[in-house]
Amino acid sequence: DGGITQSPKYLFRKEGQNVTLSCEQNLNHDAMYWYRQDPGQGLRLIYYSQIVNDFQKGDIAEGYSVSREKKESFPLTVTSAQKNPTAFYLCASSMAGEKLFFGSGTQLSVL
């Protein structure tokens, strides 16, 4: 089955620690995205990538980093500079101009 896989489903971060959220897709989509979702708010774009080895900042990129070394993979690192990381993180992918397909999300919490 084609789709987007996010792992882990739940993740805990200690103070000062970097953590990486995984996102893999086998849909052969060119574009991939990371969104952050907070309770009572819509999704906010963190980073997006249209092609391999290229990515752009979204609205709330500070404290996050990404890489796009392979078409199928777009990992998100939440760095220690992100002071309020607790949120639900959603990865998505699409072909250009087409709808977004979403993963099932990762809930990140701070210990």
Add this chain to the structure above:
Amino acid sequence: AQSVTQPDIHITVSEGASLELRCNYSYGATPYLFWYVQSPGQGLQLLLKYFSGDTLVQGIKGFEAEFKRSQSSFNLRKPSVHWSDAAEYFCAVAPNNNNDMRFGAGTRLTVKP
């Protein structure tokens, strides 16, 4: 900059009743418009989208939405709600490349038996 407003944070309807979820957008041109549904702890699933053409769009699960340019609205409707429709619904707007897709804050739907 484009933006999306969903005026209703939470709506409760009885099973079998009709439903309308409101969405207003702000954008210089006619954007691409979407409605997504999210079950708790899950990703988003596309219900329907509007790119151009017929302003009444049919989606999955019996949902439809109507684009009204004069009102900058894209309201979601369903004639008869089922208990399984209880979820969070998001309206989204994007230019033609998805790179700047903006989501509304969402409307949580509760269905009473």
